[in-house]
Amino acid sequence: MTTTTTFTDVYMSPRLLAPGGTAADLSTHELRYGPLSYGDPDTLLRTVAESGLTGRGGAAFPTYRKLVAVADASRRTGRAPVVVANGAEGEPASRKDKTLLRLSPHLVLDGLQLAARAVGAGEAHLAVEDGASYLESALAQRNDPLPVQVIRLPKRFLSGQASALAQYVSGNAPLPRHQHPPVRERGVRKAPTLVQNVETLAHLALVARYGADWFRSAGTPTQPGSTLCTLHVPGREVRVVEAPFGLPLNRLLPLEGTSAVLVGGYHGTWIPAAEAAQRTLDAGDLGAGVLAALPTDRCGVTETARVLRYLALQSAGQCGPCLNGLPRIASAFQTLATPGPQANTRQDVARWSGLVEGRGACHHPDGTVRLVRSALTTFAAELDTHARGLCTASDATPLLPIPNEAH
Amino acid sequence: MDQKTPQKIDIDWTACQGHGLCAELLPDHITLDEWGYPLVDGGSIPPRILKRARRAASDCPVLALKLTARGAPL
Ligand code: SF4
Ligand code: SF4
Numbered sequence: 498m499t500t501t502t503t504f505t506d507v508y509m510s511p512r513l514l515a516p517g518g519t520a521a522d523l524s525t526h527e528l529r530y531g532p533l534s535y536g537d538p539d540t541l542l543r544t545v546a547e548s549g550l551t552g553r554g555g556a557a558f559p560t561y562r563k564l565v566a567v568a569d570a571s572r573r574t575g576r577a578p579v580v581v582a583n584g585a586e587g588e589p590a591s592r593k594d595k596t597l598l599r600l601s602p603h604l605v606l607d608g609l610q611l612a613a614r615a616v617g618a619g620e621a622h623l624a625v626e627d628g629a630s631y632l633e634s635a636l637a638q639r640n641d642p643l644p645v646q647v648i649r650l651p652k653r654f655l656s657g658q659a660s661a662l663a664q665y666v667s668g669n670a671p672l673p674r675h676q677h678p679p680v681r682e683r684g685v686r687k688a689p690t691l692v693q694n695v696e697t698l699a700h701l702a703l704v705a706r707y708g709a710d711w712f713r714s715a716g717t718p719t720q721p722g723s724t725l726c727t728l729h730v731p732g733r734e735v736r737v738v739e740a741p742f743g744l745p746l747n748r749l750l751p752l753e754g755t756s757a758v759l760v761g762g763y764h765g766t767w768i769p770a771a772e773a774a775q776r777t778l779d780a781g782d783l784g785a786g787v788l789a790a791l792p793t794d795r796c797g798v799t800e801t802a803r804v805l806r807y808l809a810l811q812s813a814g815q816c817g818p819c820l821n822g823l824p825r826i827a828s829a830f831q832t833l834a835t836p837g838p839q840a841n842t843r844q845d846v847a848r849w850s851g852l853v854e855g856r857g858a859c860h861h862p863d864g865t866v867r868l869v870r871s872a873l874t875t876f877a878a879e880l881d882t883h884a885r886g887l888c889t890a891s892d893a894t895p896l897l898p899i900p901n902e903a904h
Numbered sequence: 905m906d907q908k909t910p911q912k913i914d915i916d917w918t919a920c921q922g923h924g925l926c927a928e929l930l931p932d933h934i935t936l937d938e939w940g941y942p943l944v945d946g947g948s949i950p951p952r953i954l955k956r957a958r959r960a961a962s963d964c965p966v967l968a969l970k971l972t973a974r975g976a977p978l
Contacts, residue, residue: 675916677972816917817941852937858918 547709554694570689577619585657608698654811673859729789762787764864796890822853919968
């Protein structure tokens with residue numbers, strides 16, 4: 498894996514990431530965390546429930562409830578579930594899963610075995626875009642009760658969407674499917690399927706070892722534990738850090754010289770810097786943990802237009818409203834990003850946003866609309882300036898990472 | 905499915921081709937957006953139109969329109 502990330506800022510004693518940025522092999526891993534013991538599935542499930550662990554892939558869904566739903570579906574259908582560790586991380590601004598898999602692969606693999614045990618799975622997969630061979634050699638060091646197949650995913654924003662992932666593991670194209678019945682009931686080759694983000698599995702491996710109280714000793718009573726974040730601060734290397742929920746955002750990002758912060762990535766929200774200064778790390782809007790500071794000399798509308806163009810191209814093009822609406826919204830934002838007359842463009846964007854929301858097989862339209870609406874609000878003054886033919890930004894260098902961007 | 909289970913209209917967006925037939929059959933519950941795709945009112949189907957709703961489901965050329973029990977898991 499090529500990610501280069503430093504860990505100069507420490508917000509807590511790290512739980513997940515091997516210290517010093519050095520990857521932990523199996524013996525280092527076992528020395529550090531102690532051996533893994535499985536215990537019985539019911540005890541594990543109870544501990545997970547008490548820990549309050551939620552998914553770290555973006556939706557923050559309670560892990561315990563997901564495990565139970567899959568186990569129930571298995572009982573109902575009489576089919577052994579499939580477990581898929583989701584390391585897709587299609588979000589271009591996020592690096593935390595890749596970093597975790599490189600530094601602490603065995604923590605994720607422990608978690609995968611535990612999750613498989615908890616739901617009684619008969620099959621386990623680890624799906625990644627990068628580093629498949631590295632992970633295969635990590636797997637070869639282990640003596641796992643359930644063999645794990647590493648799946649190499651195509652690099653697309655939506656490859657990690659649960660139903661797309663289940664399709665790909667089944668041997669089909671990685672496209673989202675209609676959500677009824679849901680993947681947890683009918684996923685990989687129609688078996689009940691647990692798709693769980695790799696960071697969630699790593700936390701699970703620690704919850705199983707050290708218990709719920711230990712897990713809850715970081716974070717807040719309603720949002721216990723810690724989370725990995727990818728921090729984008731202009732002029733600095735992109736960093737992955739581990740931080741407890743409830744930590745003030747201004748501890749993570751320097752907000753002077755910043756006009757706005759993108760919270761949660763490309764399906765996330767722009768918030769003005771003044772508001773960000775009042776906020777804490779919150780699972781409700783953190784998405785997959787991306788935090789990006791927009792310097793005052795850059796144009797947030799232009800950055801949003803770049804992201805929207807990328808998001809429109811990433812639409813799987815299966816669903817009419819998404820296929821029609823996203824490209825229109827993206828090109829309207831290009832108009833808004835260009836200083837000059839806007840006519841009804843902002844109203845068009847608002848109307849199209851309403852038309853795509855909730856009308857797709859996956860949440861891609863909803864996430865896109867979230868970003869759009871936050872940009873219209875947070876950058877309202879800049880949009881007015883553009884309408885008058887001006888732009889306050891003095892630096893037009895692209896800021897946010899967009900793969901294969903055409904210029 | 906049980907007559908009494910409240911049902912709602914569910915569109916499989918990966919299948920729907922915007923044929924618009926459903927909007928003709930259920931004009932009070934389905935309209936078409938500016939691209940020709942169905943806009944469904946989210947409520948449960950009143951019993952008196954259940955029959956027509958079933959017909960819309962079976963007549964949809966790509967079987968994209970389904971009637972599902974309310975509260976079906978997301
Ligand atoms: S909503 Fe959009 S991205 Fe999602 S499956 Fe449909 S067309 Fe693809
Ligand atoms: S009849 Fe079927 S394909 Fe046509 S608009 Fe309605 S749901 Fe879509």
